[in-house]
Amino acid sequence: MIQLITMAFRDLARNKRRSFFSALALGMGLGVLLTVAAFINGEMSGALDTSLRFESGHLQVRAENYDINKTSLAWKDLIENPADLASKIASLAPVQAATARLFASGIVASGNDTRGVRIIGIDPASPANDMYKKGMLRGEFLTTDDHEGILIGEALAKKLGLDVGSSFTLLTNTSNGDVIEQPFTVRGIFSTGITGYDLGTVFLPLTKAQAITGTNNHASTIFVLLHDKNQADAVKAALTGSQYKILTWMDMNQLLTQTENMANSFMVIFYLIILGITGTVITNTLVMTVYERTREIGILSAIGMKSWRIMIMFLTESFALGLGGILLGYVIGGAMVWYFSTYGYYIGNMGLSASGGLLLQDTIYAQLTMPDTIKLSIVALIVAVLAGLNPAFMASRMEPVDALRGK
Amino acid sequence: MEVTKIENVTRVYKIGTVETRALRGVNLTIENGEFTALVGPSGSGKTTLLQLIGCLDQPSSGSVWVDGKDVTRLNRDQRADMRKGHIGFIFQFFALIPTLTAYENIEMPLLLNGHSPAERRERVTELLKAVDLTERANNRPDQMSGGQQQRVAIARALATRPALILADEPTANLDTQNGEQVMEIMTRLNKETGVTFVFATHDPRVIKYARRVVTLRDGLIVSE
Numbered sequence: 001m002i003q004l005i006t007m008a009f010r011d012l013a014r015n016k017r018r019s020f021f022s023a024l025a026l027g028m029g030l031g032v033l034l035t036v037a038a039f040i041n042g043e044m045s046g047a048l049d050t051s052l053r054f055e056s057g058h059l060q061v062r063a064e065n066y067d068i069n070k071t072s073l074a075w076k077d078l079i080e081n082p083a084d085l086a087s088k089i090a091s092l093a094p095v096q097a098a099t100a101r102l103f104a105s106g107i108v109a110s111g112n113d114t115r116g117v118r119i120i121g122i123d124p125a126s127p128a129n130d131m132y133k134k135g136m137l138r139g140e141f142l143t144t145d146d147h148e149g150i151l152i153g154e155a156l157a158k159k160l161g162l163d164v165g166s167s168f169t170l171l172t173n174t175s176n177g178d179v180i181e182q183p184f185t186v187r188g189i190f191s192t193g194i195t196g197y198d199l200g201t202v203f204l205p206l207t208k209a210q211a212i213t214g215t216n217n218h219a220s221t222i223f224v225l226l227h228d229k230n231q232a233d234a235v236k237a238a239l240t241g242s243q244y245k246i247l248t249w250m251d252m253n254q255l256l257t258q259t260e261n262m263a264n265s266f267m268v269i270f271y272l273i274i275l276g277i278t279g280t281v282i283t284n285t286l287v288m289t290v291y292e293r294t295r296e297i298g299i300l301s302a303i304g305m306k307s308w309r310i311m312i313m314f315l316t317e318s319f320a321l322g323l324g325g326i327l328l329g330y331v332i333g334g335a336m337v338w339y340f341s342t343y344g345y346y347i348g349n350m351g352l353s354a355s356g357g358l359l360l361q362d363t364i365y366a367q368l369t370m371p372d373t374i375k376l377s378i379v380a381l382i383v384a385v386l387a388g389l390n391p392a393f394m395a396s397r398m399e400p401v402d403a404l405r406g407k
Numbered sequence: 408m409e410v411t412k413i414e415n416v417t418r419v420y421k422i423g424t425v426e427t428r429a430l431r432g433v434n435l436t437i438e439n440g441e442f443t444a445l446v447g448p449s450g451s452g453k454t455t456l457l458q459l460i461g462c463l464d465q466p467s468s469g470s471v472w473v474d475g476k477d478v479t480r481l482n483r484d485q486r487a488d489m490r491k492g493h494i495g496f497i498f499q500f501f502a503l504i505p506t507l508t509a510y511e512n513i514e515m516p517l518l519l520n521g522h523s524p525a526e527r528r529e530r531v532t533e534l535l536k537a538v539d540l541t542e543r544a545n546n547r548p549d550q551m552s553g554g555q556q557q558r559v560a561i562a563r564a565l566a567t568r569p570a571l572i573l574a575d576e577p578t579a580n581l582d583t584q585n586g587e588q589v590m591e592i593m594t595r596l597n598k599e600t601g602v603t604f605v606f607a608t609h610d611p612r613v614i615k616y617a618r619r620v621v622t623l624r625d626g627l628i629v630s631e
Contacts, residue, residue: 007504302498304516
């Protein structure tokens with residue numbers, strides 16, 4: 001076997017340029033696939049991370065009847081005394097922070113421009129809202145007793161020509177079905193990196209939001225962050241039995257999971273097409289090699305090498321080409337993944353600000369995982385060996401007397 | 408004792424509708440230890456006869472026996488086994504594997520026969536000495552002259568101590584001096600080891616070394 005391996009590598013070295021370009025074809029194919037896998041992973045990881053930070057958190061506690069898509073403000077659909085509940089939940093060991101939030105629909109009117117927004121009432125002092133503080137671009141973050149201040153997104157500010165200190169009117173509905181309008185002053189401008197979210201979301205202190213919507217001591221949800229998101233099921237189990245609906249991040253991100261699964265299913269077909277095309281280059285190279293070495297095959301057969309050994313010899317060459325291709329793929333793919341993981345790829349406003357949608361950041365950062373790398377490398381190697389099957393079979397079926405004549 | 412026996416062998420090649428009768432009913436027996444030349448003009452059938460004896464090809468009719476075995480209807484892998492254990496080849500174009508050194512070329516038949524590393528090392532060293540190429544052990548064919556390559560081919564043919572060595576025009580690509588050197592080595596090895604040599608040639612300089620000459624013409628033996 002060692003002799004066969006030695007012969008395989010030396011035979012490939014006979015025509016270094018051809019062997020290199022054959023391996024390069026596979027390497028380019030693998031490099032592209034590694035990059036695509038890294039993009040998908042980066043996009044999905046980014047979307048999940050974004051959702052966990054800004055939308056779903058690790059856990060949410062809601063009233064049994066609450067439908068987040070309807071943004072109901074009826075008291076029967078809300079949680080009463082949310083601060084107490086949040087405090088109790090925060091006392092659980094796996095919980096990092098728990099805070100009440102109120103959701104309402106509204107319209108921002110400034111001059112002749114208007115824009116529909118989602119109003120989120122938050123407790124500015126809660127550490128669960130620190131990610132918004134980190135996203136502040138200008139101005140100040142809210143305080144609990146701020147009755148006039150509002151935070152708007154960078155995209156909304158640009159859209160309506162607003163800045164820190166600007167005033168505008170906010171229209172919103174109330175718990176008894178009325179519509180009220182209130183003047184607000186832009187206290188600060190934030191950016192989450194998701195244009196759609198920044199365009200469609202404004203923040204008020206929870207007490208102010210409760211006051212203008214007539215919800216008093218009620219909240220839409222208790223937003224919970226855990227030290228380890230994998231503890232979500234355990235915390236859910238601990239809270240089950242109360243009159244509330246408990247949702248884990250997995251429950252709230254099913255669309256993301258389904259999207260990821262669908263993307264991965266489509267990508268399998270894409271992978272096979274790319275690798276199949278690059279595999280034909282290896283087949284072509286080895287067929288040429290078989291024709292060039294017909295007499296040599298005859299010699300080996302003449303000195304007693306059996307068909308299966310001749311076949312193994314050529315399959316070893318395709319295996320070696322596959323290994324070379326994988327190494328080149330790592331270099332090419334590694335360079336592309338490094339670039340896009342460092343600088344990202346700007347895709348623009350693809351995110352949806354409405355709850356239940358996918359929160360895709362404007363810029364995707366590639367993330368290559370070890371399982372993806374190993375999986376694609378193994379598939380590439382298998383494709384390389386399969387590409388060598390036909391030429392190896394051709395070589396093994398040659399009659400020695402014909403091969404010695406060069407036929 | 409017979410090393411090979413050919414009984415009423417024919418070989419017909421068909422290319423499209425055209426039939427070529429390379430052998431037309433040949434009977435031949437080669438005894439152990441012979442140093443026999445098959446001679447005749449081009450197209451007389453001497454190479455075809457050599458290929459049939461060497462299990463590289465199969466007759467259209469008749470039977471071929473090698474080392475006591477009927478090899479007439481063996482399949483491809485069974486014929487490979489016969490060649491591996493019983494027959495050595497020397498070709499006019501040297502037929503060395505270009506990516507292997509002289510040592511590795513001689514070692515190849517021993518590898519195929521499952522000899523241990525120690526056995527292979529001992530045998531290859533012995534053979535390199537026998538053909539006076541010890542200093543060329545690590546050279547590849549493109550680093551050796553034609554005569555040196557043919558000596559490596561002789562050593563490879565002898566590696567597994569076969570009963571029979573078949574040489575097809577062994578000196579055709581060599582100059583006079585190298586050709587004579589190769590024939591002298593083959594003659595010496597035949598005398599020292601008793602291995603049977605059968606070679607196909609039309610070179611008179613080679614024929615003079617043979618102890619038996621079998622003449623073919625138009626696919627038939629005309630004299631021996």
